[in-house]
Amino acid sequence: MTIQKLSIVIPAYNEGRTIHLILNKIKxxxxxxxxxxxxxxxxxxxRDNTEDAILKYISENQELNIQYFKHEKNKGKGAALHTGISKATGEYLVIQDADLEYDPQEYNILLQPVMQGVADVVYGSRFMGGNPHRILFFWHTIGNKFLTFLSNMFTNLNLTDMETCxxxxxxxxxxxxxxQEKRFGFEPEITAKISRVPKIRIYEVGISYYGRTYEEGKKIGWKDGFRAIYCILKYNLFSKKTFKS
Incomplete structure (x- = not known):
């Protein structure tokens, strides 16, 4: 498989303290x-200095090909991903959060099945492989595994980490x-819809995970878990539209 360019889509909300650090890692x-x-x-x-931090970084690191877009109103992570995905020009794209929970050095791990010509989609799993994982929230882990199990029941996939970034x-x-999903429902929605793409080839590889505490800026909470359950049911049982008209 020949790939000339990888698009890295980063939704950012109030990440002024860390956005330059993740961009350095990508560079x-x-x-x-x-x-x-x-x-x-x-x-x-x-609402913080995210825009100033991004523009400053772009001006000082012009060797890195950065395309910057912004929403005039807060629409949610999913909506930011919709915008970023629509602007991508690489043959493949990867989702990257603006925090430091995931390591860009592992793009090459995700690329391996693609380069071997066997994958159209690759998920990076936090629950497989021998890479380092920060030990944090027991109930978050249980919740993630439950949501993945529920999603797998409907999609007939055997993923270990549906909620991965x-x-x-x-x-x-x-x-x-x-x-359609504008906020944290993106993960179960996209998983449901790609599972219905004819002849889709989905792979999963183990990745590391450097989770944040809420004091360090983690945003997802228990309400998002209930939204994920709703989205799993909605996009697998009641809303079967997959492709744009």
Whole structure:
């Protein structure tokens, strides 16, 4: 499989303290086969200095191909992803949170099944493999595994981590999918919809995870878990539309 460019889609909301750190990590990554990087940042109407931090970084690091977009109103992580996905021009794209929970050095791990010509979609699982994982929240882990189990029941996939941020897609496939969820329902929605794409080839690889506490800026909570259950039921049972008209 020949890939010239990987698009890295970053939704950002109130990440002024860390956005430069994740961009530094992305800049340091040497992708296999000299694949180039396109970084797409979507600022979802942050209330802190996120925009100033991004613009300052762009002006000081022009060797990194960064495309910057912003929402004039806060719409949610899913909406920021919709914007970023629509702007991607690489053959494949990967989702990257603006915090430091996931390591961009592992893009090459996700790329391996793609480069072997066997994968259209690759999920990075926090629950498989021998990579380091920060020990934090017991109930979050139970919740993630329950949501993955429930999603698998309907999609007939055998994923271990449906809620992972690290998802890599063939760009033309994800750009053709009718995405609706504006906030944290993106993960179960996209999983339900890609499972219905004819002849889709989905792989999963183990990744590391450096989780944040709520004091450090973690945003997802128990309400988002209930929303995920709703989305699993909605997009698997009641809303079967997969592709854009």
């Amino acid at each position: 340091e990554v040497n992708l296999i086969n000299n694949i180039s990087k396109e970084v797409i940042i979507v600022n979802d109407c942050s 690290y998802k890599m897609f063939k760009t033309e496939i994800i750009q053709s999918i009718d995405l």
